[in-house]
Amino acid sequence: MKSFVEIGIEGGFLKAIEELGFEKPMPVQEKVIPQLLSDEGNDIVALAQTGTGKTAAFGLPLLQRVNTKNKKTQHVIISPTRELCVQIAEDLKDYSKYNDKIKIVAVFGGASIEHQIKAIKRGAHIISATPGRLLDLIKRRVVDLRNIKTVVLDEADEMLNMGFREDLEAILTDTPKEKQALLFSATMPKEVKKIADKFMNNAIEFTVGKKNAGAENVSHICYSVHAKDRYLALKRIVDFNPNVYGIVFCRTRRETQDVAEKLMQDGYNADALHGDLSQAQRDVVMGKFRVKHISLLVATDVAARGLDVTDLTHVINYNLPDELEIYTHRSGRTGRAGKFGISIIISNLKEKRKISLIEKQIGKKIEHLPVPLGKEICKVQLFHVIDRMQKVAVDSAQIDEFIPEISKKLEWLDRDELIKKFVSVEFNRFTEYYKNTPDLNKPSDERKSRKDRDGGSNRRNTQQGYTRFFLNLGQMDKIRPVDLIGMVNDFTGIRDIEIGEIDIKKTFSFFEVDSKFKDELLTAFNTQTYKGRKVNLEISGKEPAKKSRSSRSDRRNRDGDKPRFKSGRKSSRGSRNSSEKSDRKRYKK
Numbered sequence: 001m002k003s004f005v006e007i008g009i010e011g012g013f014l015k016a017i018e019e020l021g022f023e024k025p026m027p028v029q030e031k032v033i034p035q036l037l038s039d040e041g042n043d044i045v046a047l048a049q050t051g052t053g054k055t056a057a058f059g060l061p062l063l064q065r066v067n068t069k070n071k072k073t074q075h076v077i078i079s080p081t082r083e084l085c086v087q088i089a090e091d092l093k094d095y096s097k098y099n100d101k102i103k104i105v106a107v108f109g110g111a112s113i114e115h116q117i118k119a120i121k122r123g124a125h126i127i128s129a130t131p132g133r134l135l136d137l138i139k140r141r142v143v144d145l146r147n148i149k150t151v152v153l154d155e156a157d158e159m160l161n162m163g164f165r166e167d168l169e170a171i172l173t174d175t176p177k178e179k180q181a182l183l184f185s186a187t188m189p190k191e192v193k194k195i196a197d198k199f200m201n202n203a204i205e206f207t208v209g210k211k212n213a214g215a216e217n218v219s220h221i222c223y224s225v226h227a228k229d230r231y232l233a234l235k236r237i238v239d240f241n242p243n244v245y246g247i248v249f250c251r252t253r254r255e256t257q258d259v260a261e262k263l264m265q266d267g268y269n270a271d272a273l274h275g276d277l278s279q280a281q282r283d284v285v286m287g288k289f290r291v292k293h294i295s296l297l298v299a300t301d302v303a304a305r306g307l308d309v310t311d312l313t314h315v316i317n318y319n320l321p322d323e324l325e326i327y328t329h330r331s332g333r334t335g336r337a338g339k340f341g342i343s344i345i346i347s348n349l350k351e352k353r354k355i356s357l358i359e360k361q362i363g364k365k366i367e368h369l370p371v372p373l374g375k376e377i378c379k380v381q382l383f384h385v386i387d388r389m390q391k392v393a394v395d396s397a398q399i400d401e402f403i404p405e406i407s408k409k410l411e412w413l414d415r416d417e418l419i420k421k422f423v424s425v426e427f428n429r430f431t432e433y434y435k436n437t438p439d440l441n442k443p444s445d446e447r448k449s450r451k452d453r454d455g456g457s458n459r460r461n462t463q464q465g466y467t468r469f470f471l472n473l474g475q476m477d478k479i480r481p482v483d484l485i486g487m488v489n490d491f492t493g494i495r496d497i498e499i500g501e502i503d504i505k506k507t508f509s510f511f512e513v514d515s516k517f518k519d520e521l522l523t524a525f526n527t528q529t530y531k532g533r534k535v536n537l538e539i540s541g542k543e544p545a546k547k548s549r550s551s552r553s554d555r556r557n558r559d560g561d562k563p564r565f566k567s568g569r570k571s572s573r574g575s576r577n578s579s580e581k582s583d584r585k586r587y588k589k
């Protein structure tokens with residue numbers, strides 16, 4: 001393997017990359033750098049994914065070939081998104097830290113064009129641009145590409161996917177014939193080949209890694225579920241992987257926002273990244289994800305493009321993309337920088353064919369696994385707690401003085417009981433949530449019949465220690481679970497009453513309350529009015545007053561992921577007592 005000096009990198013650039021920790025050229029750099037530094041260098045078409053070192057491969061020689069005596073633009077790099085375009089410019093600035101006469105300007109849509117025009121007028125030897133904004137600047141005669149030496153198309157397949165073909169053709173038509181052209185793409189569909197054939201001469205073609213292949217160190221797992229169980233499956237997958245740091249890919253902005261909101265409500269460190277957010281909002285989310293304040297980024301493909309994070313543990317396909325090539329992009333975001341990664345697909349039972357097409361495309365088998373059962377998840381989480389406990393640093397200086405008092409308080413517990421209690425502090429929320437949850441791998445009709453068997457009939461069984469009430473208010477009165485919890489608080493004046501399942505129907509509701517408080521509730525509710533209507537609360541062993549209004553199916557039990565509410569916590573946020581929040585939301589419909 002050659003060194004950077006041997007392939008022609010010199011002076012300040014060598015020093016700068018040494019400081020960045022680049023010891024040896026990466027394969028793409030070994031190929032591209034000498035071509036770009038030679039006067040008769042060829043055009044290049046490289047099949048290379050992000051993470052292979054391609055920015056330095058084209059960036060270093062372009063910088064080294066800048067003639068700082070000439071103020072004109074000499075090289076242009078075109079990439080699909082603002083994030084990538086800015087990142088390329090930033091990388092180039094890092095490499096040219098000791099050659100500060102070189103001027104690099106990033107131009108991209110969605111930001112003030114006036115500022116960018118001013119920056120270009122101050123001098124831009126290298127422009128890093130997105131296609132639309134570059135074309136705009138050419139039309140305004142701010143940018144002139146008629147004398148440029150090099151044009152680089154980065155992530156060409158993405159640019160075409162995003163509908164930039166016409167813009168690219170218009171830009172390339174404006175460049176001189178004798179320029180050197182480089183095209184980088186993670187995949188090589190026909191449209192990319194067409195651009196290469198039309199605008200490049202005698203291009204050297206090569207592949208970094210395997211052609212059209214998923215990254216070597218990524219394994220692929222598929223969980224098949226009913227479409228309606230997708231979100232529950234996602235939660236189980238995340239809970240089954242306690243150290244997950246990954247991107248959850250959704251198809252639409254709306255789905256992205258929806259999934260992220262649900263995850264946040266369920267107490268996960270998640271956030272959304274999609275095109276409906278302002279650039280400033282996107283920057284904040286990406287910043288938080290980079291520093292791992294967020295461990296799950298729910299994103300659309302377009303929005304996630306510019307994000308350069310090398311240590312993702314997982315990529316989760318909440319939905320499969322319409323175009324198979326996008327799957328390669330998604331999964332290529334994990335397993336980088338020599339690390340191992342997992343790409344997970346949550347697929348619908350009807351998507352079998354798509355999965356086998358993806359297998360062909362990535363040249364690898366996708367492992368089909370059953371969605372983890374509640375019990376399996378609890379086991380993983382339990383050992384995760386133990387692992388954390390083993391590794392946690394103990395600050396004796398702060399704790400030691402309290403130990404005698406604590407020991408005294410706990411002396412009635414033997415070792416096993418003590419361990420059980422400490423572990424349960426952290427672990428109970430999982431057992432609580434996953435207790436009685438269904439096997440998502442079973443067909444839903446089988447699940448229902450099992451539940452019916454367990455329940456004995458369509459009528460639900462009230463949980464032990466709870467009394468089930470009938471209330472004459474329902475969806476038509478705009479009652480939501482939070483309102484009901486509020487009424488329990490406000491009418492009785494007692495906080496912290498345990499509330500069990502809430503079931504809000506069209507014109508009435510059922511809810512369970514700790515039996516200790518049943519008399520207080522009956523007295524308190526039956527003297528109240530709500531929005532002008534007299535409130536009527538009854539114990540629901542009896543049928544509701546207007547029996548005919550409730551169909552049998554209306555009273556059917558819900559699925560097994562049962563919520564538990566505590567009235568005093570009505571507005572608490574941020575805990576990870578997940579079941580409460582997501583299920584509470586389900587009642588909102």
Ligand code: AMP
Pocket residue numbers: 021022023024025026029049050051052053054055056308
């Ligand atoms: P890229 O494919 O250009 O996005 O680069 C992926 C990552 O590899 C970036 O974080 C670069 O800073 C880093 N990198 C590029 N070239 C080298 C090299 N020769 N040695 C070590 N790291 C590198």
